[in-house]
Amino acid sequence: MENKNQLSRSLSSRHVSMIALGGAIGTGLFLGSGESIHKAGPLILLIYICTGIFVFLMMRALGELLLSDTSKIIFIDFIKEYLGERSGFVIGWSYWIGWLIIAMSELTAMGTYMQFWFPNIPAWIWELLFLLLLYIINIIAVSAFGETEFWFALIKIIAIIAIIIAAVVMVLLHVHTNKGPVQFSNLWKYGFSSGNISQIISAFQMSFFSFLGVEFVGVSAAETKNPLATIPKAINSIVARILIFYIGALMAIMIVQPWPNYNANQSPFVQVFAGVGIKSAAGIINFVVLTAAASSLNSALFTTGRMLFSMSPKNNFFAKLNKDSVPMRAISFSALLVAFVALISYLFPQGAFKIITSVASAGFLVIYSFLMLAHIKYRKSQDYIDGRKLFQLPGGVTSDYLTLIFMTIIFLILLFSKETMITSLLTIGWFIFIYLLSWRKTKPNRQS
Template structure:
């Protein structure tokens, strides 16, 4: 094992582009959008536009930080640099823990999805099989991880483009389905929202969580062949991906089938395929969401390995790379912790596990706010004054403050929404505990 030096730079431009796409398309769109449509109606398109705008500003701030020092291993290191060691400690370990929990939930989802085709095979067999396979991919070579994510993302893209193309064709030929005529007026002829103000407000949190993990392109920045070119391209294209893969996809399914006909408890993509007579709809979507879960799990192993490597003290056991410049020891420990979910699923009910996942989501919201605060501090530093790079957050620091305010509002929605109040309080308790722990672990 090599000492803590430089990570491998083996990700190509197409790898980084697909990683960025993979970070913005997940099970939140394929499965969670049904509830969003049910609560907000076509107004969900406006909600996604507003939320996507602030997510894009966050990504531009992240991109400016990453390109200010391309040797920095991970974006949390910028938090440590500009907000202090303790803040970096708190955000770093929270980020690592958050991705571990996400990995556990996605691994559980993989087992559930595989039982759709193999109901008599225990879920834990599929969980261990997928985890073992993705672990091997992550420790063999960074390029192997990038290639896997490329194909995972491609499957999701094809699924979304297929539904958009289907909607366009059905509109042009005035096709009728079991739910009536396919028409653009389906977007508004039954109203543009549910009329329930609180449900519309709550839809903002669901839209935001659909973008959870979009910052993953920043985690992969340290291993990009040409970060000065690839990172700006990937971040700038985020807004176009939001327009196509979120706005385009949701508009397509609401054009084909009136939004009032969607069941909140089921995937709207399954429902729209079934509505146009494709009997294999459930199997098709199950394959796509399986891919989305495996993609998220793959990204989680990549991220948690790099985070543990970054958080470890120099020359410590987990602060070393193998001959391929991969933090294999950190990935191995993270994978072993994720594997514990196989046993956790036997001991705890599903509801309790969803509670833990919600805590991770609230924690990410705080991390994103501190990322924006870090960018403000960077703009006030000598580093910014000496910087000559042109990739900057437009309108800063005002756009920084607006983004922080927007995220704080979503956090308050979480806090006062009865469904998420407990998880938000647990998140606050976690930050209090880790803050107290930082005093004994980090030198002043």
């Protein structure tokens, strides 16, 4: 007999593949890549490849854990299993808070994007409307969420493919923009980087945050129809998609016009479309980034609901599912907290949200590091020795340690950069606070 309080497995392979892809493509590419190009030049391509390799290793470690026990609701359960109750408490609630903050910032961004077309309508009205719409989608059924996320991701993919095809066609037709001829040599004729070492190093941090949310496939695992087949396929395809969509898009952008001509404070996609005479460029990209923000908010509601459901004790108010096997109570509470952004964005300047978002982003570095530590403990456990050894991480624990070193370097870059030093210290303060709180809320770690 089916467990009435068990999440349904309604996400198809098509949904999960798009969820994995959508999690790796966001506003970091469409808006933030202009700053990356400005700081690192064509060298940004190697930086994205390097970062993509370690993100892929992290995802393979996650995939191996997910397939070792498909009954686990969320990947945080593996941290709790192999690193102890306190680690699970600290990382679980940090992950929940991190996604809440991301949801708030994305909702604020959506209100801002809508003012591009409707400047006389207050942003908070759009924020509440979008939140209500995505909330309804999330509580209907998990398949409704999957279908919505599929189309959100598809819009982003179409935009990237369009820019890549446009670049190739313009090279073949010898098109000239207002910045000069479109040619492959634009990639190297102006040098491979700005030559500023500190700017190049900071580009590593920006490239890492472009992939923030790629682990979302690990949140949806418990609601996947055939996880043994679907999860490996989704994770393995990430590398190819990174090469096509990130590297391909960035190469196309720098081929269309010389990279030193890009404005760091404007989307390079807008600049490319405007450079070839498409007057509606800003409107097209505004629609794409609006979709990217909606996708992130949609994922945030899904994630925070599952996290609160998973972290709540049995028989708790939030540990209940509705008739469609959706954690409606947990989603509703998370959405209610996110709704406060409409009031906060009215009372406080938007700059405050950039600081909070940076704290959440730095926190994900710690969360990903704990995921790798959990994988190391799993590999040394009896579960691995006696298990089926499915979808193993290439390189084993060596890959774990190399990934941990990479993430430590990124965090140190954050910690010692003027722009992010305060937010990094705030992140450290948060983890110290939640760890101290865990001593009152959890049993002693099994591993201690």
